[in-house]
Amino acid sequence: MTSLVNEPNSAPCWMSGCNCTVSLSQGSYKCGGCKPGFLGNQTSGCFPRKSCSALTFNPCDSHAHCSMERNGEVSCRCNVGWAGNGHTCGMDTDIDGYPDRSLPCMDNNKHCKQDNCVLTPNSGQEDADNDGIGDQCDEDADGDGIKNVEDNCRLVPNKDQQNSDSDSFGDSCDNCPTVSNSDQKDTDNNGxxxxxxxxxxxxxxxNVLDNCPKVPNPMQT
Structure with a gap:
């Protein structure tokens, strides 16, 4: 067998108990990644992977999966089709991260609040008129009495539907109320x-003096 040449102040992988894979080459060795069931690296060493199965009490909901972080903390995450804080999970029909019904979570986690669109995915839970029905499933998202399909400002209340130019955006939500601009492009995002x-x-x-009207260059170089 080829003799191994150790680096200063180091010992072969199996002697240092690093629980890692080892590859041999002519006159030397190389420590590889941690073996299955161990976490870490060559520098800090490999340590047994802590498992939730070793816990005397599993804090996770029956519809959640448990994982052990490197620092020993237990992490609970609801399974696909369920939502909550992991310790408490409820059915999530549209799989957007919010339960169909409100959950009695002790930490006031936002993902324990009832989904405002139970059958329509809307992970942002946007609700322009704050009526408890999410914009994605609210027939009148802005609550101005005009149905979305007829409203020229779907998310901004405008009962009069005033539209001074010829584009499809009402004055209340048009970033150029008197100039037709169907693309609503706003390069500098100033509204x-x-x-x-x-x-x-x-x-x-x-613009009339700018040598790059659509690219900021105050020095005009």
């Missing part, structure tokens, strides 16, 4: 559409 913004890129140089 004013490019079609009517005198400084499209927001660099302080008016």
């Amino acid at each position: 004013q559409g490019d079609a009517c913004d005198q400084d499209i890129d927001g660099d302080g140089i008016p």
